[in-house]
Amino acid sequence: MTRSSLPQRLGANLGFGALLAILFLTFLDNTVAAAVLTSVQAQLHAGVTELQWVVGSYALAFASLMLLSGSLADSFGRKKVMLIGVVIFCVGSIIAAVAASTTVLIVGRMVMGVGAAASEPGTLSMIRHLFPEPQRRARALGAWAAVSGLALAMGPILGGVLVGLWSWRAIFWFNLIFGAMALIVAAIALPESVNETRRPLDAGGFVLGALALATATFATIYGESAGYRSASVVTLYVVSGLFLVTFTWVERRVREPMLNVDFFRNRAYSGSVFIAFTSYFSIFSIFFFVALYLEVVASVSAYGLALDFLPLLGGMVAASLFSGRWVGRVGSRVPLTAGCLLAAAGVALTNAAISPAADLTHLGWTMGLAGVGFGIIIVPINATALASLPASYSGVAASTINTSRELGAVTGVAVLGSIVNAQLTVQLTKRLVEIGIPPAYRNQIINAVTNGAVNSQAKAISSQSNAAIQAIINKVVNAAYGAFSHGLDIALTFASLMLITSALVAWVTGTREPQFDSSVAPELLSSS
Numbered sequence: 001m002t003r004s005s006l007p008q009r010l011g012a013n014l015g016f017g018a019l020l021a022i023l024f025l026t027f028l029d030n031t032v033a034a035a036v037l038t039s040v041q042a043q044l045h046a047g048v049t050e051l052q053w054v055v056g057s058y059a060l061a062f063a064s065l066m067l068l069s070g071s072l073a074d075s076f077g078r079k080k081v082m083l084i085g086v087v088i089f090c091v092g093s094i095i096a097a098v099a100a101s102t103t104v105l106i107v108g109r110m111v112m113g114v115g116a117a118a119s120e121p122g123t124l125s126m127i128r129h130l131f132p133e134p135q136r137r138a139r140a141l142g143a144w145a146a147v148s149g150l151a152l153a154m155g156p157i158l159g160g161v162l163v164g165l166w167s168w169r170a171i172f173w174f175n176l177i178f179g180a181m182a183l184i185v186a187a188i189a190l191p192e193s194v195n196e197t198r199r200p201l202d203a204g205g206f207v208l209g210a211l212a213l214a215t216a217t218f219a220t221i222y223g224e225s226a227g228y229r230s231a232s233v234v235t236l237y238v239v240s241g242l243f244l245v246t247f248t249w250v251e252r253r254v255r256e257p258m259l260n261v262d263f264f265r266n267r268a269y270s271g272s273v274f275i276a277f278t279s280y281f282s283i284f285s286i287f288f289f290v291a292l293y294l295e296v297v298a299s300v301s302a303y304g305l306a307l308d309f310l311p312l313l314g315g316m317v318a319a320s321l322f323s324g325r326w327v328g329r330v331g332s333r334v335p336l337t338a339g340c341l342l343a344a345a346g347v348a349l350t351n352a353a354i355s356p357a358a359d360l361t362h363l364g365w366t367m368g369l370a371g372v373g374f375g376i377i378i379v380p381i382n383a384t385a386l387a388s389l390p391a392s393y394s395g396v397a398a399s400t401i402n403t404s405r406e407l408g409a410v411t412g413v414a415v416l417g418s419i420v421n422a423q424l425t426v427q428l429t430k431r432l433v434e435i436g437i438p439p440a441y442r443n444q445i446i447n448a449v450t451n452g453a454v455n456s457q458a459k460a461i462s463s464q465s466n467a468a469i470q471a472i473i474n475k476v477v478n479a480a481y482g483a484f485s486h487g488l489d490i491a492l493t494f495a496s497l498m499l500i501t502s503a504l505v506a507w508v509t510g511t512r513e514p515q516f517d518s519s520v521a522p523e524l525l526s527s528s
Contacts (some may be wrong), residue, residue: 016130016140018186022086023123023144024151025179026116029058030409031155031287033109036168043168046102056221056410057106061113062120063406064214068206070121070399071258074392075201077194078122078129083187085118090179097172108172124398128386129193135328138383142324145378149316149371152283156291157306204250205258212243213403217410224414224421259396268332269388269397271509272381273404275336278502279377280408282347282495285416286312286370290350293488297481298356311364315371316378323379332380333510337503339376344499346370351492356481373499384511416494420487431479 033055040046040054073081089112096108127144131137162170219236226233251257264270294300294308319339326335346369353362382401389397 015186015190016127016143018182018189019123019126019130020143020147021178021182022082022119022186024147025175025182026062026089026120026123027148027151028155028158029112029116029175030062030406031152032159032171033058033155036159036163036171039163039168040102040105044099044102044105050102050106053106053221054102054109055413057110058113058116059406059410060214060217060221061110062117063217063403063410064210065114065117066121066399066403066406067209067213067259067396068399069118070125070396070402071202071206072118073122073125073399074394074396075194077192078126078394079186079190079192080194082119082122082126083183085115085120085122086179086183086186087115088112088118089115090176090183091115093172093175093179097169097176112175120402121399124382124386124402125394126190126193128391128394129191134387135325137386138328138379139324141327141379141383141386142321145320145324145375145382146317148378149320149375150313152287153309153313153316156287157309160306200256202251202254202256202258205247205254208243208247208250209258212240212247213407215240215243217407220411220414224418228415228418259400260393263389263393263396266388267509268384268511271505272332272384272388273400274505274509275340275377275502276381276385276401276404277408277411278498279340279343279374279381280405281412281415282343282499283374284409284412285491285495286347286350286367288413289416289420289488289491290354290367293354293484294358297484298358308360308363309367311360311368312371315368315373316375319372319375320378321375323376324383326376327380327383331511332384333507333512335376336380336384336506336510339373339380340499340503340506341373343370343373343377344496344503346373347492347496347499351489351496354488355485377502380506380510387511412495416491419491419494420484422487426483428479428483431482435475435479 041051046054069081069085092108092111092113092115094108095111096105099105099108124144127137127140131140158174159171162168162174215236219233219240222236223230223233228234248261251259251261264273291305291309294305300308323335323339346366349366350363350370353366355362382398385397385401386394
């Protein structure tokens with residue numbers, strides 16, 4: 001290493017550290033809110049639908065605006081747009097931290113989502129410019145993937161600790177302090193990265209793309225409570241489809257489109273976008289529904305839950321660091337296929353092993369296997385997307401992958417949650433009939449179960465009841481747990497089947513040569 005290159009490498013590493021800090025913050029808030037819902041409900045008297053939007057409003061803004069942000073970053077400066085996004089994220093954190101009502105909290109979370117959408121694509125696209133060498137870039141992508149997995153897994157753990165130390169507001173003050181520190185370092189250490197030739201703004205593409213994504217995301221979140229067959233949800237999906245068709249028509253006709261739809265003719269690029277969606281769809285089935293089962297059915301404490309998830313966390317971090325070098329040597333086909341199959345096996349085995357008596361000895365190795373699979377997946381989808389498009393479109397490549405990933409997470413939680421809730425209601429009703437619970441009490445029991453109040457209500461009644469009533473209560477609680485288990489089984493089975501499908505797509509579309517660096521668009525647009 002020459003003397004002149006040493007400062008450059010040190011600067012790149014410091015800037016990369018700032019990118020990872022911003023990445024950690026935006027990914028953390030995908031899952032951290034799940035740990036504070038009970039506290040928010042108690043203090044702000046929020047209903048179940050409002051709590052769903054405390055989580056969903058962040059994802060709605062995040063998924064809707066990432067593609068737009070990536071295109072703006074390519075034209076106006078990736079550093080500039082990213083720093084503006086961090087500032088917006090910090091403003092949203094302040095709004096959420098001082099919120100006196102659920103409505104204000106939801107607004108704060110949505111503002112945070114806008115900031116995350118502007119800042120996160122830069123954490124991935126600037127890697128292309130900080131590390132132009134393919135091997136160093138692959139290692140950097142491994143670190144990026146490790147931090148993203150760490151942030152997702154740390155959300156419920158860190159959220160629980162902060163709530164325990166103070167209150168749910170501590171999470172948003174933490175966001176502000178951490179975000180401000182990352183902003184200062186990034187402003188000092190990162191070089192600006194902007195295309196030499198600024199493309200004209202594609203106003204039609206901006207508006208239509210954002211509307212298509214926002215409408216689809218809103219319909220997905222809303223459908224969990226309203227039902228996916230309801231007229232309003234179906235109408236929203238139809239409107240989203242019309243926006244998408246119009247967006248495609250416009251993008252094919254403008255001189256400088258926000259997203260060149262011909263990019264999707266590249267099998268490697270389109271395959272990575274598809275797998276980004278399906279993998280995060282499946283990842284969140286583990287993060288949310290297994291965690292919920294362990295808390296509600298297995299009565300695992302917050303610290304016990306953190307212990308159960310450590311193998312998943314360790315597997316994701318270790319595998320993502322390792323797979324960066326693997327992808328750098330052999331391309332994405334084999335690692336991506338192997339990762340999807342390992343993740344599918346981990347999800348399926350976790351589904352088989354989970355029970356009210358399951359502990360770390362039962363779930364540790366299955367969760368760890370799923371974590372290894374997910375960790376391997378993250379690197380090749382990012383590396384392939386970045387390498388498949390010209391360097392001048394790195395912001396678009398990063399934001400497309402991140403949008404697909406975020407949509408997968410939102411859809412996974414909403415759709416699988418709807419499956420779990422539907423099965424919970426159907427199976428619980430059937431079991432309540434079998435044990436002879438009168439119709440007048442069935443709706444009360446179902447509401448208590450779906451709102452998470454069954455344990456507290458059962459304990460309150462048990463303390464004032466005789467042995468006969470206690471026996472009936474035990475039957476009701478066991479019926480609720482059995483119905484929950486049935487819904488969870490369907491959700492995890494569906495998630496593992498999606499991962500198997502992803503493995504087939506990976507084998508067909510993945511690259512079979514080391515990741516390369518190119519700026520020649522025609523070759524990249526051809527089928528590989």
